[in-house]
Every structure is written in C-alpha cells, then in structure tokens.
Amino acid sequence: MRQYAKAAGISEDVRERMEQTWADVVGTARRSTADGLVVGTSGNVSARVGDVVLVTPSGVPYDRLGPEDAVGVTLDGRRVIGELAPTSELPMHLAVYRTTDAAAIVHTHAVHATAVSTLVTEVPPIHYMTAALGGPVRVAPYALYGSDELAEGVLRALDGRTGCLLQNHGTLTHGATLDQAYDRTAQLEWMCRVWLTASAVPGHTPSLLPPARLTEAADKLRGYGQTP
Template identity: 35%
Template sequence: MRRAVAALHAELTRYGLVAWTAGNVSGRVRRPEASGDLVVIKPSGVSYDELTPESMVVCDLYGRVLDGGLAPSSDVAAHCHIYREMPQVGGVVHTHSPYASAWAARGEAIPCVLTAMADEFGGPIPVGPFALIGGDEIGRGVVATLRDSRSPAVLMRNHGVFSIGATPRDAVKAAVMCEDVARTVHIARQLGTPVPIAAEHIDQLYDRYQNVYGQR
C-alpha cells in the first residue's frame, strides 16, 4: 500500500489536479477487526517529486501515527473520519483542481449533462458544506454529502474536491474525471445552457458503465 499510494500521487500531477504540495492520496489497509484497519497517507508539505514508499505515513483510523518519520497530511483527520464512517471506502483523494474548485468556490453542483458524468457519478457532482481544515469537520461534510449519493466525488464549498473509491486508484480516477467534466461543463455554459440528461437515461448509463463496461 505504501508503494501504491506513493505512485498514485504522480497521477495527480500528471493530470494537473494539484499545485506545489497541495493535495493528497490515502489508502486503507484492511486487517482483522480486532487489530483495526490502517491508513497510508502522504506526508504534509513534501514535494511530489520527493515522495517515496518509505516517506508515506501509516496511521490508525484516528490519525495516530504508527509508522513513519514525517508528519501526516493536514487532512488526515478528514480522511480517517471518512474511513471510519464509510467501511466500503478503500481510498480517499483530495485535490484543488482548478475547474472543479471554481465550481466549489461558487457553491454550485456540477449538473449531469454529459454521458461521462452519468457513467462515473450517476448524476450531478454535489456540493458539501464549508469546513475548516485541520480537524474532522471536512470529513463529516464529505460523509454527510456522499452517504446517500452515487457520486464518488464531492465539491467542498470554497475548498476543492474530495473523492472516494473501493481502492486508492478508484478514488484517483474519480478525481481525474471530476476535473474533466467540470472543465467541459464550464465550457458548455459559455456557449449557452447545457441540455440535461433525463433521469431514466442517467440510470441506464450508470448501470451499463458500472456493471457491463470494460473487462469482467
């Protein structure tokens, strides 16, 4: 998991989702219930080109450092709250990708006007509440927004994107797709009013993509 999480940070820079040392990826290490799961997360304030498997920080589900010589991400409490409250989640990603963050700055959900959105998000990409950084308030907002949504991504108001997945790679994919559709829908709105997709068609597209598309 250290190797996987370290390597996935390169995807955030590859797709232009982060600037400087902002943003982070984490992954859940599942263990027997008596032992408790672990979280592997990016260290705080370390440049992306300096990240290695050894520099990743290992915490328990309450953010207490168990292994690693560096301090964990300032978002560790948010990540850990998501893992505690959403046991199906195996990976969490946070970015300040520009187009998606612009929607977050407006406090506006991204409407489902593209088949790619229906495929990946099953509807609009919702907006979560404003929350201060450092504690679990952000995590609480993410969980409250996504618990009853098919979307694996949320725009936290005035902040940026949090995405979740069954694996860290799935969460990274959701962050990449979130920025891609945020950009396209923004362009569409410069041309006029985007045409929404009917709810029944969204359901059909989502079911096909999630259950038929790709290799099985």
C-alpha cells in the same frame, strides 16, 4: 515499515502489501501533480490496508518521497508507521474510511472542479459519467481545511456518491483501488471543465441529463470494462 511490522507482529505478506500500497500512494500523488490536478504539495492521497491508512505526509513535495517516508495511521488517527506528520486533511480521510467501504482516497485542488465549487451546490449533470459517481455530485459547504466540520460536510455530500466537491477548495473521490479513485477524480474534473466551457457560450444554456437518463447510464456502466 519493517520495524513497525516486526514490532506489531504483522505477517510478511501484509508488510509486503503495505510497502506496495505506499509505493502506489506516492505514484498516485506524483501523477496528480503531473496531470495538473494539484500544485506543489496541495491535495493528498491515501489507501487503506486492513486497519492502517497509508497517507501522504504534510508539506513534503511528492517527488522527494521514498519507501522510508511511509506514514501510516490507525482509523482513530494514531500514527503507527513513520516519523513524518500525516496530511493536515487526515480527519477527512479517516471519516470517509470509517463511514464507507472506501479502500483509497484522492483529494485534489483541480482548477475546473474548484471553480465549479464556487458557483453551484451540485455539479449539473452535463454528461452520463455523472452516473459513475453515483449521481449528481454535491458540493460540501466551505469549512476550514483539516477541520472536523469539513469532514462532516464531506460525509454528507458523499452520501450515495463516490465523489464530491469541497466549496472554494477542491475535490474528493474514493474507490476500491487507487486507480479507481484517481479515475473518478479525473472524470469529475473533466465534467466540470465541460460544464464551464458550455456555460461560457453566450446566448446558450447547456442541456442537462434528466434522472431517468442517468439511471439508464448507471445500469449500463455496471457492466463496463474488462481486465486485460
């Protein structure tokens, strides 16, 4: 990354930001494995620094990645950092960055969310945290991984949302930071697990939250949280 920064005339502070962001990308990818949201090298993570997207490489176990393995591409997909090939899901990541204000993206193959993606076209609003994702989470129609078709479907599913499911595939969430994007992924997986669990009880149908209640929750969530 130092060689790239020197050749491209990137300032020292931006280079340092890229190095820290790459470390955060790797840390988030490893966390997704440790938390059981991905298996092996499935799923991927990225973060944007200016017009460069730092993204996990294709087919490399996350525990083997170090500072020298950084992969960075421009918004049109041109690799400008590193020698490793970026994730095969790069078209999906870049489409989201070009279309939204996302600064970070987490894509997983989380078990419960993937299971729900095979059952419905929209995640039932089983919990008020649905509001934290912008409303009921849509399911993007199935398309081959890494394809422009998948990227286009994801963009439609994300309209007005910060997360979606990919049919028979997994999840995608974005945020202003990697921590926020990851938290949204974890919340989405948890909501899917809750709905599947409640739906499995014989003779009972889960109660769902109406739009007015979700709006009420969304208003309250805007003021939630604090910086320690």
